Amino acid sequence: MKKTSVHPDPLAKNQRRAPLSAAQHRQTGAPVAQQENIRVQMARQFAFTRQQQVADSNTRISADTLVQRRVVAVTDLQALAPNLTIQPMKGTQSVNYHLRGVGFDDYYENNMSSVMVYLDDVAYPFSSMTDGMMFDIAGVDIAPGPTGFTHGMADTGGEVSLHTADPTPQWHGGITEDIASYARSRTTGYVSGPLSDTVSFRIAASTSHGGGWQYNPTNGEHLGDQDQTSIRAKLKWTPDDKTTVMIGGHWTTDKSELINGNPVLNLDPSWQKLPTYTSYRQTEWDIRPQFAKLIGRPDNLKPSEDNIFWGADVRFVRDLNFAKFQSVSAFETERQSEYSDEDGYDAATGDTYRNVDATAFSQEVKLLSREDRKLQWGVGMYYLRSQMHQQFFSDFTQYIGRGYMSNTYYDQNQQTFSQYVNVSYKLPFGIKLFGGLNHESDDRQIFNYHTIQYGHASYSFLPEGTLTNQLGGMLGIQKQIRSNLMMYFKISKGFKPGGFAANNTVRQEQLKPFKPESVLSYELGFKSDPIPGKLRLNGAAFYYDYHNQQQVESFLLPNYGMLGAYVNIPHSNIWGVEFNAEIHPFRHLYINQNLGYQRGTYSVFNALDTTRVNNYHSATGIYKAFYKDYSGEDMGSPKLTLSGSAAYRIQPIPKYEAELGLNWSYRDSQAMTPGGNGVYRLPPYFLLGSYASFGPTSKMWSVTVYATNLLNRQYSLTSSSDTTTYQHVPGEPRFVGGRFSFNM
Template identity: 50%
Template sequence: MADPVAGSRRPIQAAKGTAAVYAGGHRVPVVQAVAASGSEDVVVNDVRRAFHFQAAQTQADSATHMTAETIIRKGVVGLTDLQNLAPNVTIQSENGGATTNFYVRGVGMQDLTQNNTQSIMTYIDDVAYPLSTMASGMMFDLAGVDVNPGPVGFEHGQADSGGEILIHTADPTSTWHGGVTQDIASYARSRTDLFISGPIARGLSFRIAGQTMHGGGWQYNPQTHAHLGDADEGALRAKVKWTPDSKTDIMLTGHWLQDNSEVVTGKPALNFLSSQFIPTLPYQQAEWDIQPGFAKLIGRSPDLKPSEHNTIWGADLKMSRDLGFASLQSISAYETVREGEFTDADATSAPTGDTYRNINANSFSQELRLASKRASDPLQWVVGAYYNRVRVYQQMWFDFTGYVPKRGYVSETPFHQNQQTFNQFAHLSYRLPYHVTLFGGISHEADDRQLVNLSTIHFASGNAYQPTTVVANFANSGAAANQFSGVLGAQWQATKDLMFYFKVSKGFKPGGFTANNTVVQAQLAPMKPETVMAYEAGFKADIVPNRFRLNASAFYYGYHDQQILGYYVVPSYGPLGRFVNVPKSDIWGIEFSTEIHPLRHVYLTQNFGYERGKYTKFQNVSVAATSAQYAQTGVWSPLYDTYDGTDSGIPKLTLNGSADYRFNPLPSYEWEGGLDWMYRDTQAMAPGGLGQPGYHLPAYFLLGAHMTFRPTKGPWSATVYASNLLNRDYFTTGGMATTTYFWIPGPPRFIGGRFGVNF
């Protein structure tokens, strides 16, 4: 695998046609193509590598690269699991459901309705996923994952303020390969993965992969004795690769997912309604309910548990052509999601905040890139353009029939949103004498979105649930943005194994809307775009090659008009979420990652992230003070607070690492055992939340263990493992719904086994 251009941020991927250059510490096939009479002979050598991603050591970034092996060993099956493998990364489920919120180095946003651009963009095989639910269930048959922090959009895709997550799935192979893996664990959890790949005809190959997940529900209701949290998911991915000649590659990919999984429900942390009793339950117990009339209104079963009912499918076509002086690439993609999600957002058995979301959305994107081809040239460049169009229709339902006398009805808020984005980008680097490289990039992005036909309707409680009041047919709202962003930097390859870099970049993300439970027009006022001015310096060093690697970076972000979910207090109604802009905030921090192979059989890794954030200029509604005033007076009226100088509440310290021991107990067999761990610091869930009980998530530490036995060259492997080995009680995210502030608990201890066969 050739080293990428210095100064670029191109994904580090496996060499084409190989099964794995990813495999830290194991014997893996290294495929070398040798020209012989116009054909290619493949020579396979056995090598032992302690470290991987050697090419990434020459890139001027602080990206975290994860191998497919690491992802499997650490039990990553969803996007939220990735936060356990990278520093200063937070990936959280919204209300425990399929919507995912991303934060990297404190840059991110919380968006239940998914009608805004995320601060961290997710890509699967170079295709951007503008709605986080679209990427659900795709973490199988992987080649690797990269997490890139900082402003992006100068070399590919869409501009963004905080970074990107690049997911690479395995490609078709020119020889036959296949395999199946069965994973069985506590609480009757079952996961099955399979794939088959091989040639169809000369220059034509395919790959089909699938995954199913069932069981695993560990919560139960003490009132009904029903359990909750079972997975019920199936996914397929198919790829066809055609190489008509030596200069052309064409790849067609299609995927499909059906997710009917149950959703873990929250535990109340605060009670805003004095007349409502909030029980204190043991960790694995929870309450939920659904009223028959509400179930009938949304068209679901009266026995419905908190769950998803999602169908996601899409296709993309990637074409590349070697033009001699450069390579041309085209990526066309269409993605669609049909989501029906029920969550008991008040986390009680009372009908005071049950929520149902119906989302129909689709996205079409087209990207063209022209890039320099010869890595030996001192000048490297890439230019391109990206277009994205999104169409969304949503219905948000809230059951407030138990919230009396204030409400006592069901509320529906439907709306349409149309959005299109056009980004043009250029990036170049030039290699000077003495191993110094200068690089820079620029992007211009225009974004236009309209929120149309939004209304709110109230339905009276009772068997009929007839519409009684049309609160409003709200005026349409629009938001347009047109901005430049860019990056400038330098790197110095001091020695073959030591590189320093410094860069300055500006990130941009367009504005958008709040569109959930809307009762007044003021809630629909669009938020402004946000920008991040980022400064970063770092080094990458193989201090003792193949024995000790240390990469480190320091960063400072000037965050302008940060988009956060604040509050808007409606008299005689209460606080409702509304996106607001923080005029100015600051984030700074440090990161390092190290891999150590001190002894023959010992392999250690450790990621360390420390970050601090503060609001330097910000005034907003104090939800704690406003709720306290309501508890005393029974009247909702906003109380504002100044948050200038207040800690923004991002987790200050994140740690994750592993220790493995590998040896050969028999001449042809390998045994591996190890521990992995992670720590996340306290996180505020509302401005000023670090000083308010219930408004922040407690810190937590998790420990896992694994042991694998396999032939060194054989087709099978057997693994036993444990996650949350110490059976800690912890909470992964939180939120507020009407009468309660709740926390979403994480899974207890799981013990399982995995057996896989490959050919």
């Protein structure tokens, strides 16, 4: 429903009904079969015209918008969609997703996200697998609410679907160089074309370097430089007009430095005072030679990644006349090594090094009816098998409560099998009924779990397992009131399987699995074009009945301290509204605005009161559990999110165009703990960006200058905590850059 898009040049009126030019084809990257649809979108000014008759509240983002807003990582998407939160875990490449207040914080990535990420219809069960994938993207769909009725796996919060550009039947290529502040550079390029009458290919690559804006005030050393390279290839074979085979592969290496947290609270007053910084960009980190030797890395190691991701997939599509058969097979791997300074300063109280070796195989098959029938249906099955070996080392040597280095490692296997069916029927008077069912079985085991506290103790744990069988459903009705106005109402129920906490485990009960969660969703929405080509307005209102919400909380281990654990919150509810407006008030000016507002409340919830526990331990030296009733408390998600853009396009001289643009985003405050205030609540922030571009109307080349965080606001992306400190992870300062693109 909410759509962020860039509209075609209104001056090129003589091209609106003509076939797509070679330059326009290069810009869209669309295959020939899609050119007619693109011409329709151009004629009506606003993109995604066909989706205006689809009963959903998805945010659809075009390739042009991704470039103009400089979306280079999945975390950048939260500034383009309402009620969406995508946060890096402790400044690392692992990511947490929240959509309409439904999400899951999982630093160790051994559980399923409440918002599933797909790349070209392949589900990514481990969030860091999207590292380096945001280049040569054809578009992004963000779908809120329970999912799994038309493809993939069932989930409670929704999904983020990334679509990469496909091979083209004509020869095309391009390269873009982006240089900005703090010696940051990003180079991307692609080449696409035919190998024969039935075979075409596309190869795209991206490499990023520099950009480190944090520095250590004690020695001036910088932190945050990128060092990432990715390549992706596709081969398309169309042996006849009814069959398509697509083979793809990708590879990424990432040795980028991390963003370090800034301590804002001393969790243990018996420990030394926190550092005092005089600049937003300052931070401290350190690694002890003994710890570097234990993990086999150099003594001068900075907080950083050392990752390799690769994968391959095969897609087969066959038109059977009465229906279309589709099959997607994929294999993905993750080799991640990550060092993070989790106390946020130069002390050995929470330094962590993590190794992850994971694989995922998936297979989906489905059958879809013809689109020109009153009765439409789809049926499919999805299978996922993942295996993970994870090992993480911690240096607590200077933490009085522990005083040792530790090593925790384990293995985890997962198998998920889901089936789904969906149906819709067109009635007279523009009415359509639609519905769907899904069933999912998820089987997980965690085993070979060991914790070694060097010079202190060693623990071995029994294996644990959890099996979830869940059934979801969706039922709705839509009415095409007029050609430019559609309304819909739907009810859906989604589930998410349970899992395990994988922390510094020292007791068997810490491995007890948590239960599945479920969301019953009610949604009422509309899509309209009150003034075609001039004004588009879409909106939705929703209510979620949330049961057994999975949330990370603190677990108190007597004579040891607090550890992270997952709990099931018995009941909560979320409600909200979302709007999107696209406005073309007069020639040359295009405006887009998203608005999201949501409120979530815990109905029944008791949790550990960490503040009282820490204060009692500071006064007595004893850990004692204190609990607090959070029933009636706000769930803490940002209540108001705004994002928008304005572009002014002209032709200053014949055959050349210029564009000036502004973009903005606002995020309300976010409580990072139940009822969190003070340092436990991230302050609201407003970001402003701008750009100016110039180039020929043929799109053969373009030059752009831009600024992000134009007002140089200081803000926090997320927060984290460890043994002695609570930290805020800062967002980027102002970056000023230039971009040059050449296409042929």
